[in-house]
Amino acid sequence: MFETLKPLPPDAILGIMTLFRADQHAGKIDLSVGVYQDEQGRTPVLASVKRAEKAIIDAQDSKTYVAIAGNAGFNRGVEELVYGANHPALRAGRVATVQTPGGSGGLSVAGHLLARANPSARVYLSEPTWPNHFPLLKLAGLTLDAYPYYDLKKHRVDFDAMKAKLETAKAGDLVLLHGCCHNPCGADLTKEQWQDLAALCERRGLVPFVDLAYQGLAEGLAEDAYGARLMTERLPEVVVVTSCSKNLGLYRERVGSASFVSATREQSQLVLANVSNVARGLYSMPPDHGAAIVAKVLHDSELRALWVKELEEMRNRLNGLRKLLVDELATRKTQMDFSFIANERGMFSFLGISKEQVIRLREEFHVYMIESSRINVAGINRANVDYVADSIAAVLK
């Protein structure tokens, strides 16, 4: 039977990671996969995570199952991070959250639940979006559509075009929004735009589906949750998926969540029963180790303060690197103005160069980025920024 399967192209992001790992060149530079790197190009385990992990291993005396919904302390901690500890929806018992295997697992669980709750719903994805949104939500059985988001020529959000498309959506459809640090373009909605969008969703009966994979890496933990919190104040139903891959550096541990805001406490209980049933059918229970670490970090005041400081360092470094790259590119006097990169947030921005130029950067200069020209600014450091800027200037000649 397997002969019937079709060959597939490599994954748009992880395929580049594989090419980078296979490259033997000593000076190769990785601006591809969304993984934080420090000034030495390493992705270290956070000190807060290391300490929490040690405490957990020392105290753990059983590996018995936890629960379909995962670690209860983790779920409570995530709810407080996303909505704020005193959010009226939390107090009213209108929020149901389950721990999931990474943010991707969260999207998948949410996708299956949405397809069960409203099989005729359409999910509108931003154009462009994280490439894995499409296969993941399609596998869950959802019908997908797209709304224009980023104007590649003007390097900004095309909010009018976005709203015009969403005005054509029907009540019950979902709008997948990047909570902060838009992946791949780095251009986030302003507070005013979130407010406009909340009004549009309210008026047209649309359900916000917020992918919050980078909380804390744009402006701050509370600031980055602005959109998710606002939507939850204004609308009866909201879905929020989170990830601890980036802001806690727990990539391989696969820690995330899917959180559902319902109109009433009774509906929230229905959601919890159904989402637990979906998770049980997909993978039974999420892995515990990473979530136990997060629960410890979030509920231990000393570890939490250390994590908040480490997160701030990552955020400040990313924002500083954006400015450094822009300044270095400006001195090369290329035909392009890259100043927009300094105003974008998170790990990613599009350089706005062609696929051929991206391939030349990879093959001639050993500088790796996604073929859409998405770069991960965390891969830049003071030791390699000259080489990166020289290489980009060379392919632009």
Ligand code: LMR
């Ligand atoms: C990325 O966008 O590079 C990350 O989210 C990693 C991934 O799984 O694609």
